[in-house]
Amino acid sequence: MEAVLFLIIIGVIVAGGFLAAFIWAVRNGQYDDDYSPSVRMLFDNKKQSEPEKEISESNNNNLKP
Amino acid sequence: MVKPCVHCGADCGSSPVVWEGKDFCCHGCKTVYQILNENQLGEYYQIQPMSGIRIDSGQPLKRFAFLDIEEIAHKLIDFKDGNISKIKFFIPAIHCASCIWLLEHLDTLHPGISYSTVNFPRKEVQITFKNDQITLRQLAELLTAIHYTPEITLDQLENKKISKANRNLLLKIGVASFSFMNIMMYSFPEYLPGGDLLEERFKNIFGWLSFILILPVVFFSANDYYLSAYKGLKHKIISIDLPITLGILALFFYSSYVVFSGRGIGYMDSLAGLLFFLLIGKWYQGKTYEALSFERDYKSYFPVAVTVMKDGEEEIIPIRDLKKGDRILIRNQELIPADATLVKGKGSIDYSFVTGEAMPVSKKINDFIYAGGRQAGSSIELVVEKAVEQSYLTQLWNQSNVKSESETLNNHINNISQYFTSAVLLIAFSASAYWATIDIKIAVYVFSSVLIIACPCALALTVPFTFGSTMRAFGRRGFYIKNTDVVEQLYRTTTIVFDKTGTITLNRKVEVGFQGEQLKDLETDLISNMVRHSSHPLSAALNDFLPEAEENFPENYEEIPGMGITGTVTGHRVTLGSEQFVTGIITDAPMKESRVYISIDGQQRGYYTFMNSYRKGLTELISDLKKKYKLHLISGDNDAEAGNLRELFGHESQLHFQQSPVEKKQYIQQLKKNKEKVLMIGDGLNDAGALSESQTGISIAENVFSFSPACDAILEASRFNRLGKFIAFTRSSFKVIRVSFFISLFYNIIGLSFAVTGKLSPLIAAILMPVSSITVVAFVTFSIGWLAHRKLRFDNE
Numbered sequence: 031m032e033a034v035l036f037l038i039i040i041g042v043i044v045a046g047g048f049l050a051a052f053i054w055a056v057r058n059g060q061y062d063d064d065y066s067p068s069v070r071m072l073f074d075n076k077k078q079s080e081p082e083k084e085i086s087e088s089n090n091n092n093l094k095p
Numbered sequence: 096m097v098k099p100c101v102h103c104g105a106d107c108g109s110s111p112v113v114w115e116g117k118d119f120c121c122h123g124c125k126t127v128y129q130i131l132n133e134n135q136l137g138e139y140y141q142i143q144p145m146s147g148i149r150i151d152s153g154q155p156l157k158r159f160a161f162l163d164i165e166e167i168a169h170k171l172i173d174f175k176d177g178n179i180s181k182i183k184f185f186i187p188a189i190h191c192a193s194c195i196w197l198l199e200h201l202d203t204l205h206p207g208i209s210y211s212t213v214n215f216p217r218k219e220v221q222i223t224f225k226n227d228q229i230t231l232r233q234l235a236e237l238l239t240a241i242h243y244t245p246e247i248t249l250d251q252l253e254n255k256k257i258s259k260a261n262r263n264l265l266l267k268i269g270v271a272s273f274s275f276m277n278i279m280m281y282s283f284p285e286y287l288p289g290g291d292l293l294e295e296r297f298k299n300i301f302g303w304l305s306f307i308l309i310l311p312v313v314f315f316s317a318n319d320y321y322l323s324a325y326k327g328l329k330h331k332i333i334s335i336d337l338p339i340t341l342g343i344l345a346l347f348f349y350s351s352y353v354v355f356s357g358r359g360i361g362y363m364d365s366l367a368g369l370l371f372f373l374l375i376g377k378w379y380q381g382k383t384y385e386a387l388s389f390e391r392d393y394k395s396y397f398p399v400a401v402t403v404m405k406d407g408e409e410e411i412i413p414i415r416d417l418k419k420g421d422r423i424l425i426r427n428q429e430l431i432p433a434d435a436t437l438v439k440g441k442g443s444i445d446y447s448f449v450t451g452e453a454m455p456v457s458k459k460i461n462d463f464i465y466a467g468g469r470q471a472g473s474s475i476e477l478v479v480e481k482a483v484e485q486s487y488l489t490q491l492w493n494q495s496n497v498k499s500e501s502e503t504l505n506n507h508i509n510n511i512s513q514y515f516t517s518a519v520l521l522i523a524f525s526a527s528a529y530w531a532t533i534d535i536k537i538a539v540y541v542f543s544s545v546l547i548i549a550c551p552c553a554l555a556l557t558v559p560f561t562f563g564s565t566m567r568a569f570g571r572r573g574f575y576i577k578n579t580d581v582v583e584q585l586y587r588t589t590t591i592v593f594d595k596t597g598t599i600t601l602n603r604k605v606e607v608g609f610q611g612e613q614l615k616d617l618e619t620d621l622i623s624n625m626v627r628h629s630s631h632p633l634s635a636a637l638n639d640f641l642p643e644a645e646e647n648f649p650e651n652y653e654e655i656p657g658m659g660i661t662g663t664v665t666g667h668r669v670t671l672g673s674e675q676f677v678t679g680i681i682t683d684a685p686m687k688e689s690r691v692y693i694s695i696d697g698q699q700r701g702y703y704t705f706m707n708s709y710r711k712g713l714t715e716l717i718s719d720l721k722k723k724y725k726l727h728l729i730s731g732d733n734d735a736e737a738g739n740l741r742e743l744f745g746h747e748s749q750l751h752f753q754q755s756p757v758e759k760k761q762y763i764q765q766l767k768k769n770k771e772k773v774l775m776i777g778d779g780l781n782d783a784g785a786l787s788e789s790q791t792g793i794s795i796a797e798n799v800f801s802f803s804p805a806c807d808a809i810l811e812a813s814r815f816n817r818l819g820k821f822i823a824f825t826r827s828s829f830k831v832i833r834v835s836f837f838i839s840l841f842y843n844i845i846g847l848s849f850a851v852t853g854k855l856s857p858l859i860a861a862i863l864m865p866v867s868s869i870t871v872v873a874f875v876t877f878s879i880g881w882l883a884h885r886k887l888r889f890d891n892e
Contacts, residue, residue, distance in 0.1 A: 035300065042277060042304070049273040056265045065215040069192045070199065074138075 102128050104145030123150050127241050131197070134204055139197045146193040148242040159239070161400030161411050162232035162247075171231070171247065173221075179209070181223050182231065184238065184245035187800035189218040198243065205229055205237055218800060248395045249414060264381065267316040268374045274308040275367035281305050282364040286858050295357075302354035305363040313347050316370050319377075327509070335512040335555050338519060339373070342550020349543040362547060365860045369552050372868045380559035380579050382566065387799060389577040389806055396467075396780060397483070401425075401432055404476060414483055421479045425470045433466050433479045434486040440475035443631070444468035447596050449780050467780060471635075511836070512551070519549040526851040537853050544855040548846035553839030553867040557832055561875045565828045568883035573811035574821050575799060581807045584791040586825040587772045591720060592763065592785070594777035595730035595740075598795055600707035607640040611693075611701015618695055620644035624664045625671060629654055633691055634671075636705060659691075670694045674702075689735075707736060712816025717743055719819045725771070729754045729762055731781050760784035776818070780804055793818075817887075824886055831878045835871050842867035 055061065098107040101117045102124035111118035112125050119125040127147060131139055139146070161167055174181040189198070195213045198220045202208045207228030212221045220243075224234060235245055281301035284290045320336045320343065327334035343366065350361030400411050402424040409424060414432050417423070422438065425431055431444070442458030449467035458464055464477065466486040527542035562579035569576060576582065593599055614622075623644040626634040631654075649662035649669070659672010670693075675681050677692035678699055689705040720726060726748040728740060734752035741750060754762065763785045766773050775782065775789035778796065783804035786792030794806040795815060803809055810818065846863050849855045 034297070038281075038300075038304070041280070045273060045277055049269060052269045052273075053266060056262050056269065059262075061262070061265055063214045063216055066195055066213050069195050069215075072192075073142075073196055073199075 099145055100124050100147075100149070101140065101145065102147035103149040104147075105149055120149065123242065130204070130241060136197060136200060136203060139193050142196050143191045143193040146191045148188045150242050150244075159232045159235040159247075161398075161413070162235055163230065164400065164411060164413060167399060167413055168231045175226075178226050179223060180226055180231075181221060182234070183219050183221045184235070184247075185217075185219055186238070186243050186245050187218055187798065188243050189213065189215065189220070194243070197241070201237075204241070205233075208234070247399055249397045249399055261381070264374065264378055267319075268371070268378060270311050271316040271367060271371040271374055274312045275364070275371045277308055278305045278360070278364045278367050282360055282857065282861065285359060286861065298359055299357055302357070302360045305360045306351060306354045309347065309350070309363050309366060312367050312370055313343065316374060317343055320373075332509055333513040333516050334509045335515075335551060335558075338512060338516045338549065338551050339555055341516075341519075341546050342552075343370070345543045345546035346550070349547065359857075362857050362860050365547075365857070365864050368861075368865055369550065369868075372552060372865070372872075373555060376556045376559040376563075376872075380563040380566075382563065384570065384575050387575055387809060389809070396430075397432055398430055417479060417483055419479055419482060423477050423479060424474060425477060426474045427470060427472060429470055431464055431466055431468050431470065431477065433483045434481040435464050435466075435477035435479045437462050437464055438476050438478050440473060442470065442475050443472040445471045447779065511554075515551060515554065519545065522549070522847060522851065530853065541851060541853050544850035544853070545847060547860060548850045548855060548863070549843055550864075551839070551843075552864055553842055553871040554836065556868055556871055557835040557839060557875060560872050561828055561832050561835065561879060564876050564879035565825070565883075568824075568879060568887060569821060572817070572821075572887055573799075573814040574808065574817070575810075576808040577806075581791060582825050582828055584772070584807065585774065585822050586829055588724065588774040588791060588822060590725045590727065590766055590771040590773050592727040592729060592766070592773060592775045592789065594759075594775075594779070594782050594785075595728060595736075596707075596732050597778035598776055598782075599713055599728075600709055605636050605705045606708040607636060608704040608706070609701060610704060614693075614700060616642075618700070620647075621664045621667055621669050621695065622671065622693065625649055625652075625660055625662055625669050628652060629660050631660075633689060633705060634660070637691065637703060640703075668696050710812070710815050714743060716816050716819055720822075721745055721748070724774075727751070727762075727766070729759050729785070731755070731759075756781045756784050760788050763788040774822075776810070778803070820887060824883065827882045827886060828879065831875055831882070834878075835875050838874060839867060839871050842870075 098111055098118045099105065100107050100111070100120035102119055105120045107118045107120045111120065112122055113119070114125050114129065117128070119128065124147060131137060162171075172180050172182050186198075188194070195215060198213050199211055201211045201222065205228075207225045209223040209225065211223070213219070214221070222234065229237075235247070238245055281304055284293050284297075284301075320339050323334060323336040324340040327337060346362050346366040346369070350363045350366065353359055353361035354363075397414060400413050401417060403410050403412050403417070404422040404424055417433055423432075423435065437458050437460055439460070442462065442464060443455045444458055444464060445455045446465075446468045449465075455471050456468075463480070466483070523542050523545040526545055527538040530538035530541050559579065562582045565582050566576055566579055619641050623638065623641040624647050626638045626641070627646075628649065629635075647665050649664045652660070652662035654660045655672070655676070658676040659670065661668075661670040661672075663669070670677050671691055674690065674692050677694050690702045691705070692702040693700045717726065721744070726744055728744060728748065728750045730750075730752050731754055732752065737750060737752065744750060751762065759782060763773055763775060767788070767790075773789040774791040774793065775785050776793045776795060777786055778794055782794070786794060786804055786806045791808065792806040793808045793810050794803040795810045795812050796803045797812045799809050799811055810821075842863060846855070846859075846867075849859055
């Protein structure tokens with residue numbers, strides 16, 4: 031019966047992981063807009079570049095005289 | 096054959112604008128198509144064909160010069176770091192997948208734009224751009240060039256709102272569902288045959304695990320219910336949240352007692368499940384239309400900046416800095432932001448939105464002009480008399496119009512919950528009193544069992560799901576309500592008050608008729624050539640009405656203010672204007688409508704009449720509503736149409752004309768004193784006070800995303816004739832609620848019969864509670880969906 035105990039602990043940890051992921055997703059604003067992403071993924075991604083990368087790039091540009 | 100415009104899908108008419116073999120309805124649409132084509136953004140038209148936005152050529156282009164002012168730009172920009180800025184624009188025109196695609200490919204149109212993201216429900220686009228390559232003003236102008244005009248108002252400038260209330264509820268639901276699923280697993284062995292054989296050790300572990308998992312549910316997910324029950328008690332109201340709170344606490348304390356005494360896990364699974372369902376109900380009810388605003392005041396209507404003349408030079412200043420004595424320049428279609436005196440130019444002020452007067456008012460030099468009107472015609476200059484906040488109308492709109500809390504709390508469901516709560520407490524006490532004579536332990540158990548099983552979960556879910564479904568059914572059909580309380584207010588309505596201008600009549604649209612001998616085409620061409628040069632509103636209306644004529648410039652053209660125009664076109668002398676001006680006769684009899692008399696080559700030919708045009712289906716709507724409600728009409732306009740309206744509304748209705756915004760508000764107050772439940776429907780700022788004073792204020796809008804005064808509901812103008820059906824539908828909603836109450840009462844009686852006999856087991860609770868909730872939810876959502884399909888089916892759908 032020790033196996034049951036072991037499984038239960040694993041079960042709580044896994045479910046807790048999903049809860050944490052959910053909380054992160056809500057805080058991150060992923061539930062704020064439930065329409066645009068569904069449309070966006072259908073567009074041909076020609077040149078939309080990574081947002082973060084662009085910021086850091088242009089920041090570097092600023093540092094140069 | 097109808098040729099749709101490649102850009103916007105509107106009918107191109109007989110003479111389309113053609114470019115590269117494609118038809119367009121106007122030059123505006125063609126220009127946008129050209130811009131997109133040059134930048135290889137043609138895919139816009141493939142995602143959703145003909146999805147472009149049309150801007151009528153009559154509308155003047157919005158000016159964004161004020162965005163060059165550092166102070167304003169600073170307030171609008173969300174984030175600025177060195178060369179990078181982020182800004183959010185509200186763009187009411189966003190409506191489809193193509194819009195998202197185009198607005199997220201703005202970087203193709205201008206290298207200064209790094210990237211852009213659309214939030215569709217909010218109709219917002221967030222743009223990150225490089226300051227050295229594009230200014231804020233250029234950005235706004237770029238968006239306007241492709242017909243996605245951003246809306247920038249004083250309101251946005253002053254208070255940036257970010258609502259995050261919805262996230263909190265989602266978190267609560269997430270936590271409740273996590274605990275519910277896990278506790279259910281631990282409870283499961285108890286429900287199986289042989290569950291008693293489970294080792295004592297496991298029972299203990301399961302009990303303690305459940306206790307730990309229930310804590311976040313009781314102390315985080317459920318806290319809104321405690322707060323609301325407490326608030327209700329403070330106002331001496333037993334709200335539905337009180338029995339819920341009692342149930343939650345009884346479940347929690349009894350189950351904790353079971354866990355601590357090492358006898359299992361009690362009703363923990365039912366408790367978590369109960370809250371999970373209740374919160375789902377709350378979420379369903381709480382749907383909001385994020386892009387709509389029900390709380391607007393004059394600040395969302397006023398411009399952000401105004402042009403001031405300083406030493407003969409134009410300068411743009413933020414409206415906040417406008418002082419008494421400043422000389423301001425107001426161009427065609429611009430708004431007058433403060434009470435002022437006219438010093439230069441000819442004023443023709445359109446107050447239709449502010450006072451309800453249908454026709455623009457002429458103003459001479461030195462006339463005093465109230466804030467809020469729009470200039471129609473050439474530019475004028477004014478000297479400001481009062482600061483913006485102190486202007487007559489702004490002060491009026493500023494009057495606080497908060498509905499008292501008790502008024503909203505005291506609704507149908509809470510009335511029922513008063514009886515319900517007292518009945519439950521009575522049963523709990525009498526049952527435990529009976530058992531106390533036998534065994535005090537059983538008495539305590541029975542008392543808590545009754546509170547547990549009577550927890551009105553199904554009852555509490557009925558209203559959110561019924562009203563939530565009703566709200567969605569309305570929203571899909573062009574009637575947007577602020578929250579679910581409005582459904583109940585609509586149901587209770589006894590009196591309906593209408594505004595005239597813009598509500599039952601169409602703004603900026605008049606019906607032109609002609610009295611006299613039929614004019615020849617050649618003669619109407621002469622008139623058309625005359626009115627083209629006059630900025631008078633009646634001339635403009637006539638110009639729109641008459642067929643387009645070959646252009647011939649009139650000679651000896653003369654416009655006499657307040658009288659009419661005269662001139663010679665292709666050798667014919669044409670005179671148009673007032674009766675006195677054209678015929679020389681002065682009649683004192685009050686006129687039913689505005690008239691323009693015509694004389695050609697000295698011969699009187701008759702007169703054109705101008706009447707407000709009523710909304711489609713008005714007659715049917717009024718005759719339908721007349722049977723069930725008391726109808727009133729309060730108009731800020733003159734009584735020129737009183738005869739027509741009297742016929743329409745019938746003799747029992749009350750019609751009032753030339754009512755100021757204050758009088759309108761007082762009128763509603765008077766009706767409320769007579770215990771009437773008032774529904775007010777209006778459109779302009781002049782109705783703002785009355786709308787907020789009435790129990791249900793509905794504002795009617797051609798475009799629901801553009802400005803509308805603070806209200807409880809927004810109705811799409813095209814659905815105006817369906818108003819009666821929407822109100823009638825709330826009666827169906829209440830029927831559904833009543834049936835659903837009986838269903839949940841039935842479950843409660845079954846549960847109580849177990850509880851009072853001391854036989855309630857966790858298994859029975861675990862089955863009965865979810866089953867009752869699910870039946871009720873399924874019943875109400877399907878009935879409302881079916882009823883809405885049957886009763887709200889409109890011909891054009």
